[in-house]
Amino acid sequence: MDNDLTRTYIGRKSCGCVVFAMVDEPNANQQSKRELAKEIASCIRQGLTIESVTVDYVRNMQTMGCKCDKPKQDKPQLKFKVQ
Ligand SMILES: [Zn+2]
DSSP states (O other): OHHHHHHEEEETTTTTOEEEEEEEETTTTTTHHHHHHHHHHHHHHHEEEEEEEEEEHHHOOOOOOTTTOTTTTTOOOOOOOOO
């Protein structure tokens, strides 16, 4: 079993955060391969950089996701003007 060398595609945002990871199963059926191609295409449309790495690389990656552009939009900001 050399499962760990299975190719995995990751999508990296311009800030450097990895927000997408999908394993490229060597014995996946045609439909799964199409799904994968579709996912990757949509990542590219979102402006992500696609990289091909090993499953191990993804496992060793402690963080997934991006918090860079979230902070202020989390809560609607209510502004009261006191006059
Ligand atoms: Zn980020």
